Amino acid sequence: MGTEPANDGERELRDACVDGDVVDLTGRADRAVRAGFLESLMTDPAVTIRAVRLRNAVIEGTLDLNSVEISFPVAFEACEFAAAPDLQDARLLRLSLRACRLPGLAAGGLEVQRSVHLDEGFTSTGTVNLVGARVGGSLYLRDARLDARSSADGHALNGSRIRVGGHLSCTNSEIHGQLRLISAKIAGVINLRGTTLSRPGAVCLQGERMEVGEGLWFGSKFRAAGRLLLSHARVDGGVDLAGSTLTEPETMKENDRLPGAAVSLRAVRIRVARNLKCADGFSSTGAIDIESAEVAGTLSFRDAVSCGSGQVVNLAGTSAGTIDLAFKKRPDGTLNLRNTSTKVLIDAPDTWPAVITLDGFRYGRLQAPTEDAPETPVALRLQWLGRSPNGYLPQPYEQLAAVYRAAGQEHEARQVALAKQRARRHKLSIPGRIWGRLMEITVGYGYRTWLAGIWLLGLTVAGATAFELGTPVAAVEKPQGFHSVVYTLDVLLPIADFGQERSWQFVGGLRWLAWGYVVAGWLLTTSVISGVTRVLNRS
Missing domain, CATH: 2.160.20 (Pectate Lyase C-like)
Structure with missing residues (x-):
């Protein structure tokens, strides 16, 4: 175990390791143990060691x-x-x-x-x-x-x-x-x-x-x-x-x-x-x-x-x-x-x-953080979607609508779908934005088709009143009896033919009003068809 003689601590360790006892040098004046001594001790095949402590x-x-x-x-x-x-x-x-x-x-x-x-x-x-x-x-x-x-x-x-x-x-x-x-x-x-x-x-x-x-x-x-x-x-x-x-x-x-x-x-x-x-x-x-x-x-x-x-x-x-x-x-x-x-x-x-x-x-x-916390309103969820730094993107709206729909919240899903179309409109060209605005106010992009009924009722009442106060001129030899409401619906609905428009006509301002109703009818019908088609395609 080296040429130098072992010190007291080293000799004590050599004896103690046979039984695996601990050698504690605390308080000793000489606490030194040479690394070379330890190497020789632990690798000497002639020494039976239970543990070195x-x-x-x-x-x-x-x-x-x-x-x-x-x-x-x-x-x-x-x-x-x-x-x-x-x-x-x-x-x-x-x-x-x-x-x-x-x-x-x-x-x-x-x-x-x-x-x-x-x-x-x-x-x-x-x-x-x-x-x-x-x-x-x-x-x-x-x-x-x-x-x-x-x-x-x-x-x-x-x-x-x-x-x-x-x-x-x-x-x-x-x-x-x-x-x-x-x-x-x-x-x-x-x-x-x-x-x-x-x-x-x-x-x-x-x-x-x-x-x-x-x-x-x-x-x-x-x-x-x-x-x-x-x-x-x-x-x-x-x-x-x-x-x-x-x-x-x-x-x-x-x-x-x-x-x-x-x-x-x-x-x-x-x-x-x-x-x-x-x-x-x-x-x-x-x-x-x-x-x-x-x-x-x-x-x-x-x-x-x-x-x-x-x-x-x-x-x-x-x-x-x-x-x-x-x-x-x-x-x-x-x-x-x-x-x-x-x-x-x-x-x-x-x-x-x-x-x-x-x-x-x-x-x-x-899901809300706790059971007693209220559900986040859809209006706030739409603000959540609006925090994107990339502006309008369709997927976040479609995902939120799908989650509401899967939860049976159809009203909220329609609100999200409508908000998506509004956000998309700002990305369109001027003609596209105009058409989009028309789609919104007439049928709510197909998600509020009941708006078309309100427009139809309003136009019918206004037109019937105006035409009732006017003096129609017969356009054929034997015209059918004039009815202002039926005449209004005849000029307003492109697919309807009640015979009133062929039997009677107006002059002056009411003639322009009749033509305006024809145009309005086509726009309203086109909006309804376009909006419903969009909804059905998404579904």
């Missing part, structure tokens, strides 16, 4: 267990390492570094059959490298402090491609630098409740393409200064950001999909088997980008306090069982629902953002 020691030198296979538990508690241990490609039964202080950890490719404990006061001032590591049990980082501000790459923990058979528990920890979990596979839960991630203006959690077997929990005491990146991740449970606080977002470059935006959360194409909650006091100073996601349960912003000052909440292309947009406070940015789909939409008019992109948004049912 060392407390409150100072490990001098670099502990080099690179590619070593150790079949017994290794536990350091409250120890101080002078250099970052090298455990790359090592194979261990169990590893614990509870409350230890070290300048980093090189453990890429490490394989541990059971659990790994880097918790209960574990402190690292450099990168903890677990790239490609395999942990059969759980990885514990509870009450840990990782500080990579002096590291060149800023990675506090690099767990890219790590495989964990249990949970990744990182609760109540403080991490300065990036928590990097690209393509990680965690069979259980990733628990970040009570933890603070700090990498202002940059990515503080990089979880692209990671796979989580149960859930991703942030919780109400989670704090992040920087951007959370969860794009293309798959979570077979739920994602809980309820009550979390996201600050100091990353500003996207000009070639980004949201150029110039300050983004706090990006989860493009994430797949969540249950719920994704940005709710219950959730607060973000940057944009929320959850585009093209798949959420089997509820995507919730219920009682979210802030979703970025002047920033976008981007849900474009996302599908969810239910989308709950009952914010606690009205977002002052843009809500993008382009090509989003959901079975149930929950929202409230008093928290609608000023700008909402609705083109391609598909939903099956509208």
